[in-house]
Amino acid sequence: MTTQIPVAEELFTWPSDSPQLIGTRYPDSGVTTFPQSTSCPKTAAQNGERVLLPRVGKLWSWTIQGFLPKSPPYAGKETPKTFKPYGVGYIQLADEVIVESRLTTAEASELKIGMDMELVIIPFTTDDDGNDIVTFAFAPVKK
Amino acid sequence: MAEDVAIIGIGMHPFGRHDNTGMEQGAYAAREALKDAGCDWSDVNYAFGGSSAAGNADTMVSALGLTGLPFINVANGCATGGSALISAYNAINAGAADVCMAIGFDKHPKGAFDPDPADFGLGKWYGDTGLMLTTQFFGMKIQRYMDQYGISASTLAKVAVKNFHNGSLNENAWRRKPMTEDEVLNALMLSNPLTQYMFCSPGEGGVALILARGDIAKKFQKKPVYLRSAVLRSRPFGSFEVFNSWLSPDRGNSPSVGAAAAAFKMAGMGPSEMDIAQVQDTESGAEIMHMAECGFCEDGEQEDLIQSGATNLDGRLPINTDGGCLANGEPVGASGLRQVYESALQLREDAGAHQVPKPIKTAFTHVYGAPGISACTVLSR
Numbered sequence: 001m002t003t004q005i006p007v008a009e010e011l012f013t014w015p016s017d018s019p020q021l022i023g024t025r026y027p028d029s030g031v032t033t034f035p036q037s038t039s040c041p042k043t044a045a046q047n048g049e050r051v052l053l054p055r056v057g058k059l060w061s062w063t064i065q066g067f068l069p070k071s072p073p074y075a076g077k078e079t080p081k082t083f084k085p086y087g088v089g090y091i092q093l094a095d096e097v098i099v100e101s102r103l104t105t106a107e108a109s110e111l112k113i114g115m116d117m118e119l120v121i122i123p124f125t126t127d128d129d130g131n132d133i134v135t136f137a138f139a140p141v142k143k
Numbered sequence: 144m145a146e147d148v149a150i151i152g153i154g155m156h157p158f159g160r161h162d163n164t165g166m167e168q169g170a171y172a173a174r175e176a177l178k179d180a181g182c183d184w185s186d187v188n189y190a191f192g193g194s195s196a197a198g199n200a201d202t203m204v205s206a207l208g209l210t211g212l213p214f215i216n217v218a219n220g221c222a223t224g225g226s227a228l229i230s231a232y233n234a235i236n237a238g239a240a241d242v243c244m245a246i247g248f249d250k251h252p253k254g255a256f257d258p259d260p261a262d263f264g265l266g267k268w269y270g271d272t273g274l275m276l277t278t279q280f281f282g283m284k285i286q287r288y289m290d291q292y293g294i295s296a297s298t299l300a301k302v303a304v305k306n307f308h309n310g311s312l313n314e315n316a317w318r319r320k321p322m323t324e325d326e327v328l329n330a331l332m333l334s335n336p337l338t339q340y341m342f343c344s345p346g347e348g349g350v351a352l353i354l355a356r357g358d359i360a361k362k363f364q365k366k367p368v369y370l371r372s373a374v375l376r377s378r379p380f381g382s383f384e385v386f387n388s389w390l391s392p393d394r395g396n397s398p399s400v401g402a403a404a405a406a407f408k409m410a411g412m413g414p415s416e417m418d419i420a421q422v423q424d425t426e427s428g429a430e431i432m433h434m435a436e437c438g439f440c441e442d443g444e445q446e447d448l449i450q451s452g453a454t455n456l457d458g459r460l461p462i463n464t465d466g467g468c469l470a471n472g473e474p475v476g477a478s479g480l481r482q483v484y485e486s487a488l489q490l491r492e493d494a495g496a497h498q499v500p501k502p503i504k505t506a507f508t509h510v511y512g513a514p515g516i517s518a519c520t521v522l523s524r
Contacts, residue, residue, distance in 0.1 A: 007268040007271055007272055008266055008267070008268035011266075011268060023389070031391060031393075032389075033389055034388055034389040035266065035388065041380060042380045042391075060287065060390075061283040061284070061286045061287035061290075062283060062286060062335075063279050063282030063283045063286060063334045063335050063336075063337075064282075064332070064334065064335040065273060065276065065278075065279060065334060066331065066332050066333045066334060066335070067331075067333055069257075069273050069275070069276055070254065070257035072257070072259075072270065073257065073258075073259065073260055073267070073269075073270025073271065073275045074270065074271070074273050074275070075270070075271035075272070076273060086273065088273075088274065088279050088283070089283070090283060090390060092392060095392050096392070097389050097390070097391070097392065098389060098390040098391070098392055099388070099389050100274060100387060100388050100389065100390075102272060102273065102274070108335055113286070113287060113290045124272055124273070125271075133271075135268070135271075135272045
């Protein structure tokens, strides 16, 4: 049985039935960063607090990665022959922060700026022991 | 004060793919610039230069002559050339030198850049999961801009068509084959909405400029071009840049807005007084957005301007008259200096087949790059 290993610690709550991204909120400026950070890019304050981000938001912009990225840094194991394009977008989570993420769809016709999106956790590669490495992605909310 | 710095010599190694090293291309450009200025290497009393992937610029003294001059290496990403130029400009204004060289050259491997997330303050996960690609940023910035301001895919393609046309007339350009709008639109989609021919490619080349105090310029060059301003800015809070894992909903301006405004202010001239402009066209959408960021039009006006040919060589405001990054490729260290080289060539009316037909007195250049830097200049005859 394979296990699902997050690509990095403290990016999102895992394991979880309703995972959330983890950011840092700076109380003085109201700025929220993702992932967590040690100083506020607006005021340089260092009193940030760990915060769980909203699970749903609206698509702010998007693209589709049409070619196999170079490895490194890409850790996917596709070859030019097996590679399938993947969506990438920015999702605005309330008025808090706009996060960059992979998208679960790579169909241009399914993506529209302003549409509702929700967080999911997806496998994107495997480690040497065959375990799934998982990352966060946003999926269109099913009506 | 600002009119006291002149460009007295310009030299370029053709852009493209070549067998010689990046450093040799730089040295070639330096010799051409010295020849153009009618001066000797020993007349140069300060030099600034850099490359991102082709070695330390100051190594070049062994090819140009060991005169003992101070030579400072500059490393500032896509603004390396622009930063070398600003350093030379400041050295002359400060009285530290009266003849200065600014040089940039590069030689990159084929294909998209493959930067290390750690160099940009990002976790390894960012590269692992396939987000560490500049092309995605460009796709997403123009995607939202098109949605907000009504820019069409046809206009994206027309920018590429124009730049490849200008490149076809420029003997130093890399891509010299004109393309049709359909060819650009129907090419491989690299990062929606941008196709293969809407993106520039990393390449090779070198550019050197010899600058001098304005009052001695004519001793060397009968057609000096004056550098009215040279400004560099890094990103303000709320800008949208490559490799941002998050953005603030409280949106701000791009560094290009601040750099261009400061360059115009320093020059005492405005965007409407510019006769030609070279703006960073890493991809077609960038040229469109930078037109507004630099103050040449309002957001959304590009649609009519580009569709009506206003930015063509024979238009009201010719943009990227040498074919820009799209036709020349992007040797990172040299790219910003190429824009100034082209401006000087046009202002001297020496651009040959790609000389704009109208008489010109002023020119503007704008370079932009990771992780959110912009360098602008205003030039005049």
